Amino acid sequence: MFKKILIANRGEIACRVAATARRMGIKTVAVYSEADAGSKHVAVCDEAVLIGPAPAKESYLCGERIIAVALATGAQAIHPGYGFLSENADFADACEQAGLVFIGPPASSMRAMGSKSAAKSLMESADVPLVPGYHGDNQDPDFLQQQGDRIGYPVLLKASAGGGGKGMRVIEKSEDFKAALESCKREAISSFGDDKVLAEKYLQRPRHIEIQVFADTHGNCVYLHERDCSVQRRHQKVLEEAPAPGMPPERRAAMGTAAVNAAKAVGYVGAGTVEFIANQDGSFYFMEMNTRLQVEHPVTEMITGTDLVEWQLRVAFGEPLPKKQEELAIHGHSIEARIYAENPEKGFLPSIGTLRHMDTPGAVSFELGAGSNGDPAPVRIDSGVREGDAISPFYDPMIAKLIVWGADRTQALARMSQALAEFRIVGLATNIAFLKRLVEGGAFSQADLDTGLIERNSDTLFPAPRAVPAGALAFAVVALIEAEKDASAAVSKNSADPFGNALGWRLNGAYKRQFSFADDYSAGTDTKAYQVGVTYHPHGWELDFGGMEAEASLLKRDGAELSINLGATSMHGAVRRDGDNFHVFTGGRHFVLAYNDPMAHAGEAEAAGGRLTAPMPGKVVAVLASKGQQVKKGDALVIMEAMKMEHTIAAPSDGLVEEILYQVGDQVTDGAPLLAFAAA
Structure with a gap:
């Protein structure tokens, strides 16, 4: 076995590879950028080398x-993780x-499958069913629009060299084609260095089902069953979950x-994923092959014991x-939720900041037979x-992957709901509350799955802001x-002196005071x-x-954990303070209360002071x-790119529009005014 490997990646996949390598007695070398000098993956590897800005x-x-x-470090092999150079044939x-x-497939396999259009041609020759579309080399905008008109709307544009949802646009009508094509190509060239696109018929209510395959150099190839990845935005x-609900043998x-x-067909070696799009009637079509390990690979590990x-x-x-194919049985059900630093109520805008507090549910890192x-x-x-x-x-805003296993889907759903309730983060916006609504919602819990599930259930997944309940306010006050x-108590010289302690003692009558809070809906609405x-009373408060x-x-009281009586009800929760913000976690929900600071969210509105600002x-x-242009509400004014995604x-x-303050190519900071704007 290898004595030392280099991990050419960062984040959770670098940590994951390092953990397995250590268990196998293999030394690891991390590479890191200046932004990652103090990162976890640097700490868990045996050596670490700075490679650039x-x-x-x-x-x-x-x-x-x-x-x-x-x-230079004596490594014998390089593990590319996923993303970055993992599907770069020239690097291989x-x-x-x-x-x-x-540590991946041959370069020839990557080249065969790395281009979506070439892969579809290969699958067509192998009689694998394909979605109607255009996968050719002609990239003339007028020609591509003609192809879109021929296919019939809605049409899906996809970056040929892409993955991870980058460089993809759904077009509903012909007149929107050119603008979507330009945006798709910009994102594709930025993410993959290649702006070639293909066009396909956008199927209504399809499911996204992928098959994990693995091949070796001895001619063996197996599939480790399927994953359902239909829930997307x-x-x-x-x-993601495995196995796919309702999948007949x-x-x-x-x-x-x-x-x-x-x-x-492409002489594959190593881990790969063949992705299919499936209709509700069970018919399926080849989409693409990812020639690497996938982010969602843990659910396959959990149900196959690998x-x-x-x-x-x-x-x-x-x-x-x-293992051989007949040894790869399915055991139980597994679900993975991707916890991101992002704000679902603001169009899933990525969030940056420091993880001031991160309380995780009782869990283990990957270990076979740990239950x-x-x-x-x-x-x-x-x-x-x-x-x-x-x-x-600078990088993908993923915080963690939360994976649960259950004897069946019902148990897995219950465990995921409980684990999300116990996952508490302070310091930046996250999608945890959204994930909990998603998991507990009728569509997902009843396995009514398709790639439009989030959009179809937007009313319940993005509910109108509700008043903060008395219990949450009580926790903040206590x-x-x-x-x-x-x-x-820390500064008092005499603990028996009632005038030197904040116990609410008064000589005559009860001590009364008023607390003022403002809730943070994180949705751009008025607080x-x-x-x-x-x-104050001797044994509590009214x-x-x-x-x-x-x-x-x-x-x-145990640190941030509190148990209180409120009226006839006993309640448990946790309160984390971050400056003047009190983060209250109770009943599986997270409330952010700004204490006595009505200006806490001043300036967050996009048009504060008439100057539209950069969201990040x-x-x-x-x-x-x-400059000088009259515009209508909703007109696109500026497009920014951040965290590999475009934001309009x-x-x-x-x-x-009174003044344009930045031009194409300019880097801007969070909150920077992009243009001066006068409302009509």
Whole structure:
């Protein structure tokens, strides 16, 4: 087996590979950019080498530099993870020429499957059913629009060299084609260095089902069953599960056989995923093959009892596959939720900042047989960050992958719901509450799955803001009072002196005070103010929530964890303070309450002061308005690129563009005014 490998990636996949390598007795070398100097993947590897500045093009995408580090440190092989150079055939060739093993498929396989259009031609010749579309080389905009008109709308544009939802656009009508094509090509060239696109018929209510395949150098190839990845937004996966609900054994076998045949057709070696789009009637069409390990590979590991990273290392070393097809049975059900630093209520806008607090549910890192009776652990977390780490604007904003296993789908759903309730993050916006609504919603829980599930259920997944319940306000008040007690006790010289302690003691009458909070809906709407009156009593307080009164007392306190009585109800929760913001976690929900600070969210509106601002750090890729131009509400004015995605800045109302402050190619900081705007 290899003595030392280099991991040419970052984040959770680098940590995942390092953990498996350590268990196998293999030393690891990490590479890192200047932005990742203090990152988790650097800490968990045996060695770490700086390879360049924060931008990926100057660090993680510099193949020659990575190979030089591998040779200098004595590594025998390079594991590319996923993303970056993992599907770069030229890099695989360069590794081989340098005498290094590329832990992945041959370059020839990547070239055959790396282009969506070429792969579809290959599958067509192998009689694999394809979605109607155009996969050719002619990229003339007028010609492509003619093809879209011929296919019939809606049409899906996809970057030929792409993946991960980048460079994809759904076009509903012909007149929108050109603008979508331009945006698609910009995102494709930025993400993959290739702006070639293909056009396909966009199927209504399809499911996204993929087959995990694995091949070795001895002619063996197996499929490790399927994953359902239908729950998506912006063509990026949100929830994945294995096995696919409602999958008959005969269809599973048919799709698995087709996937193995596709892999064999290109001489595949290693881990790969053949992706299909399936109609509700069970018919399926080839979409693409990802020639690497997938982000969602843990759900396959959980139901098959395999370590796919270990398989990668063994196959790359020349060993045969550890199991044969008949040994790969399905055991139980697994679901994965991707926890991102993003704000679902603001169009899933990525969030940057520091993970000031990160409380995770009781879980283990990947370990076979970690649960009872040799079952997988009921909860598993794969993460590349720790409490105190920063989510920067340079890379994907994933915080963690939360994976659960159950004896059946019902148990897996219950475990996922509970684990999400216990996953608490303070410091930046996350999608945890959205994921919990998604998992508990009728569509997903009843397996009514298709790629439009989120859009179809937007009313329930994005509910109107609700008033903060009295219980959450009570937790914030109790936490604040207890913090005041701690602070006064720390400086008091005489603990028996009632005038030197914040206990609410008064010589005559009860001590009364008023607390003022504002809730943070994180949705750009006006915040709502809350006044809580507090009357101190010897054994607690009387709280007045604007006319509704209730007795409150503290039952137990353990750090941030609080148990209180509110009226006749006992409640448990946790309160984390971040500056003037109180983060209250109770009843599986997360409330953010700004204490006595009505200006906490001033300036967040897009058009504050008439100057539309950048929602996050990024680069201006298109300026669609000009000085002096009259625009209508909703007109696109500026397009920014940040975290590999495009974000459109639109006019908040009818008005006049008074001044353009940045041009195409300019880098802008979070909150920077992009243009001056006067509302009509």
